[in-house]
Amino acid sequence: MSDTHAQTVAFVRNEMIAPSDPPAREAGAVKWLRENLFSGVLNTFLTVVSLLIVWYALAAIGPWLLNSVWTAGSLAECRAILDGTSGACFSVITDRWHQLLFGFYPPQHYWRPVLALALLFAALAPVLFTALPRKLLLFTAIYPFVAYHLLWGGSVWFPVSVALGFVAGILAYLIVARVSTLIAVFAAILAPVFWWTFAAGAFDQTMSGILPLGLEFVRSDRFGGFLISLIIGISGISLSLPIGILLALGRQSDMVFLKSVCVVVIEFIRGVPLITLLFTASLLLNYFLPPGSAFDLILRVIIMVTLFASAYMAEVIRGGLAALPKGQYEAADALGLNYWKAQRLIIMPQALKISIPGIVNTFIGLFKDTTLVVFIGLLDPIGLSNAIRADTNWNGIYWELFIFIAALFFIFCFGMSRYSMYLERKLKTDHR
């Protein structure tokens, strides 16, 4: 042993010591147990309590789950099969899973919503992964119309004529922008409005007359289950994005009046429960529209949910905007980019990227909140579970439905939240 001591200052180690294994009590399972489960009285106590909780939970639910029936045609049959023992009757799921997922959507058309969902991922891909070719964004732009047509069907010319309105807007903008951008903005707003009010209907009709194309029409009241949650959630979040951006910009702007309007809107929407807005959609909206202009309840709900999500979205995006250094605005100004170009080319791409995790979280929250539509009579999964229980066959069933619905939501939301964490990590290590 070599003692290095002040009196014998100089010391040189000639042979390096090889690493050795830690003492037995410092390694392996013993150490793991000691450190992770039994380090100290409190920890040991907690471990024991936890084990007891796990044991009781398993003892309570385990046999019930393991002893489940999957094939009966009704609750009575289930009970007969179980013959007095405790057991779950998941037959209700095998019997009705398609309703919980699709509502009363015609079964021969189930491929349509499934395809719409699959295409959604294709449409999202270019937004999320900047490495993909920018041309794919075109598909993202037409996706809403494709999805509408897949889900509702009817004549293709209806979504086409609506889409043409936007095309008209863009064209009008491009043409007039040569003269003046400001007038061009008005033109871009007016052109589609004109198109929709005067030309779209005629176009739809003539084209349908000439070339009757399209999938079979499925009425809104056939929609239900998880499908309706997804439709409301996804359209709410994607429509709320542009509105949220505008509100956020308004709230950041130095125009006092615009700013206060935006603040009032945002704070109002965030201050009232979603359910009051849904009730507004189902009870009050008709008061605020010209007499006789009632329209589809799903659409009304989507409008309200969009408004609701916009306020939250605005706050998320405001956070992203605040995170951008002022220099970015100045550089854009100095290069001669005007406000909207600077926003579009410089500010928003960066701010949105920063906000992606927040947007995903808003989406998860919104998606969970779609369950509230049951209060206004839409048949979301919870609404359908009520309907199923109203059926003589399944009257009295409870847990199995809840477990199934909860599991659906869990898988979806948990997946999303993991994905958002992954994105967050990825964005952090991104260049700079």
Next chain:
Amino acid sequence: QTTLETVQNRGELICGSNTGQAGFGAPDANGVWQGFDVGFCRALAAAVLNDPNAVTFVPLTSQTRFSALASSEVDVLARNTTWTFVRDVDLNLTFVGTNYYDGQGFMVTRDLGVSSALELDGATVCIETGTTTELNLADYFRVNNMSYEPVPVDTAAEAQQQYLAGACDVYTTDVSALASSRAAFAEPGDHAILPEVISKEPLGPVVRHGDDQWADIVQWTLFALIAAEELGVTSANVEELKAGSNNPEINRLLGVEGGFGEMFGLDNEWAARAIAAVGNYGELFASTIGDQTPIGLARGLNAQWTQGGLLYAPPFR
């Protein structure tokens, strides 16, 4: 534009229905609406549009039903809705008639050993919120100087669930609904519907105030079904009778004489179509809620006046 024109242009009747009450109005496993109230809507669609399936059913909760009707979201409300003064007058609705005479009752489990509602002092009572039942209940217990613990529930399914689980001693709602619930129970014999009927609940189709033509159409479609039963017209023999019979009232009803349909903007075979679509009142009753169905309701008050019931259609004349 009148409601009739709207409906005809649309090619479809929009009918406000229950979110799901077995026997009266609920979607079956395939999503097709079935039931007594639903049948009335189909008859109406057959009369107006010549197609009993040209109906969209909009499920409405007890909260949303009146504003949906008021805001023209639905053309007619056929959703076991009680005819009351305030609804008729203050809410500006028009109740065109009664298709089901009901009354509020109580259901208890037999082992509770209760045989009269007057023994229910201190009981826990499950009620659907937002209905007249809630008000009747409050009045009944107040008048009889009894206390109770209300357990308000959002839907009928939920109420049954609570009741079966024993979370309340008593389940109260319209006797018809009680019967239909009980029919769905695993052991219907264990439950008793108490003899007291504490309220009058005339249920019937409702339309908006202000469009008398439409109100007449809805009203007389109902009367046509009732009169058909009285006159012995059924879905089976309606085609045959349409050729003409020697009963002038049947002839007027089926459009052989009198040209009644044209008086309110339909053709003369409107009633014949309605009857052909769902049968007469008795057939409709029997096929949806009658004693051969799981719901198992007796005709009771809903028998023809000639049978000692209250059904009484004004003369087709």
Next chain:
Amino acid sequence: MTEIQLDPGIDREIDTSAMKVTDEVAIQITAMNKWYGSFHVLRDINMTVNRGERIVICGPSGSGKSTLIRCINRLEEHQAGQIIVDGTELTGDLKNIDKVRSEVGMVFQHFNLFPHLTILENCTLAPIWVRKVPKREAEETAMHFLEKVKIPEQALKYPGQLSGGQQQRVAIARSLCMKPRIMLFDEPTSALDPEMIKEVLDTMIALAEEGMTMLCVTHEMGFAQAVANRVIFMDQGQIVEQNKPREFFNNPQSDRTKLFLSQILGH
């Protein structure tokens, strides 16, 4: 007073052949005043810059140097007096502002590159969207200027992948792509490590050699001496002294200038 030796940090002869000052007025500032709230930042600024002139502005921190040059392309608004850039007066008129901004390039202390765009995209963005140059052409111009600042090989990288000096040179190239007639620099080297300063100064000198009209806020006195026609000293929002570099450094007139120079050259 002894002749001050400034290390110009420049190791080659500077080619002054193209550095001609013309009689044309590029920037004309008359009786300009600016306030931040009630704080008087710029006081009665009068100044004329001729085309081809290279002016260095120095002065203590907070003296209003940045504010002055930011007024020239209207990143800040002035409240009194006149600023005429290239014959266009800066008022509230947005057309004029756009015009001036597309004639005047600006380089910031913190580069302010757009991190989500590649170097090439950084350089082509403004030409494409403001000047409406076809993309292909804009990219050619961009590569031309990137070569000039000696980093063509970085064109497809992102700003975050470059060193500070490289980023600042990209920032200069980005401005040049708009083919400005006047360049403003606001302490372009003060956020850089010493090794990188030279790279950037070299680039700026090359620019000067080509006869660009330049206004440069900097404390690099070597640079000032080598290329400036004029050095302007500011303090408390006012132009205190201006002179040819040699005169300015060796024979400062005002006490404040002397104090400032002793501080800045002393350490």
Next chain:
Amino acid sequence: MTEIQLDPGIDREIDTSAMKVTDEVAIQITAMNKWYGSFHVLRDINMTVNRGERIVICGPSGSGKSTLIRCINRLEEHQAGQIIVDGTELTGDLKNIDKVRSEVGMVFQHFNLFPHLTILENCTLAPIWVRKVPKREAEETAMHFLEKVKIPEQALKYPGQLSGGQQQRVAIARSLCMKPRIMLFDEPTSALDPEMIKEVLDTMIALAEEGMTMLCVTHEMGFAQAVANRVIFMDQGQIVEQNKPREFFNNPQSDRTKLFLSQILGH
């Protein structure tokens, strides 16, 4: 080998009058070993530090320097061998740990000031709550040490309002307020800008002049040469070489030391 010239970064004579090494043992480490999981970080460390000694520890990154000094005040637990600080052996005994910790001050690389407390409160917190000193007295002591580190005027500010160098000096003052008999420094200057390094080194030298026992992990070789009695070189968790600074720098024995020194002094 030529004599290596280290710039000590120190522009005054160091007063060594009080820097006496006594015979009293301050820290005694015997056959100490430590593992992280199955990774053997510290291998058979033997070391004695006398009262008044100033020891500099250096070595490549990951060699276990930080771990070693963190073991001395039990921020890390060792698994074999003995550490005796000021006569108290560090075992699991909480009393002993508290005793050692209140005798040993420690300064971290990242200052670790408490951002929610003012500078003064940072300095008085431990004396008040650990030493049970009346507040008034604790504040006087704190001001005394803040004066010593030359920032008494910042006493009422919050850490966030100070520069890095100032923060590190506050961290030193905060440790001193506990009147420790031994000070541990873990790369106190490596998170600082060059100008600020000097401020902090000055403070540390002043401390050395007063005869404080110091263990300092640092790569400031100028500092080592100026004030250390001993330089310890660690690699792979072992003490590879130790010597008087002059010997150590000019005449390293082990190959590893030579390699390390050539890297650290070469650039």
Next chain:
Amino acid sequence: MLLYDQRYRSITIQIFALFLLMLGAAWLIDNVINNLRLLGRTFSFNFLWQSAGYDINQRPIEYNSQMTHGRAALVGFLNTIILAIMGCALATILGVLAGVLRLSSNWIVSRLVTIYVEIFRNIPTLIWILIFGAVMAESMPAPSTFRGDDPASSMLFDAIAITNRGVYIPAIMFTTELGVLPLGPISPSWNWVLILAVLVAGVFANKYLIAHATRVQNATGIRPKTWWKSILVLFGPVILIFIGLGAYLEYPELRGFNFAGGTHLRNSFLAMWLGLGIYTGAFIAEIVRGGILAISKGQTEAAFALGLQPGKTMRLVILPQALRVIIPPLISQYLNLTKNTSLGLAVGYMDLRSTLGGITINQTGRELEGMLLLMAVYLAISLTISGLMNVYNSRVKLKER
């Protein structure tokens, strides 16, 4: 043109926007007026003074079916507030506990807590409320099983009865009633006002006590022990008052169909309380965990190195910093919980939404007025809470350069 001048542009745009806004508002109001006229309705809040006609089971203030809709709304409002406060309390306790335990070095505990947090966060709160409602109604014994000589179920400690109609717990009653404090619609009993006042006084006295301890510590360096004094000051006077007023516990007992006496926590309340509390608790757990993690390890080490013991480190260094990080998101969780109380109808909890926004609207058909009023109340609650949060935020903001 005005639009092309920087100085006038923003004013022009704003005037234009104002114009559009007023146009929009006018359009909406015009529509409302037209619609109301078409429906033959008026816009009036008179219904609030009409007799309600329905009963409410949970009545914090006196109410019967003959009282007005306004009174019913007030009862609902109080129920909302009760639920919100109780829910926030439960969520906070659970959240803090879970947040701390999730950081525990105990493997199994941290796993269990993680499961709790993830499961509750990712399933809609409405489903949780329904599940808790179902658990209460389906899995608990009926009151009748408590009956008889050899009952199938029995009360906990002879004081608490857990039934499928809710939980009955003992209630505190007084032999001496001091009458009621006449405060308009809400007339609390003097007894409770007194107790509350004493409690508040106790809190202030305790504050003084702590300040005094700090003074002593500042002067002498030794901090006097205060915990037993605190307990005495906080609870002593209250206990005295209770004794003075002749407080006794009224135990629930089976009478007739149900338990009578004691306090009845109804299923609806329990389902809402547990559903909201545990759901929000999962979010709070994440906030707490994040808050503690945000305080870097360096802070703990620095405190340890200064000789501060773990307890004091927590109290003096970690908590004050963690709280700044935790409180703002915590309060927005409180806000969410408060807004979520509006789901009460799902299990029949008679909150403001179920009374004013449910039965009242339904009975009177005044959906426009009712909904507007409902929104206004929720908005007022939200703004109050977020206003308090802003005050707090600006107060504790860390000072930076």
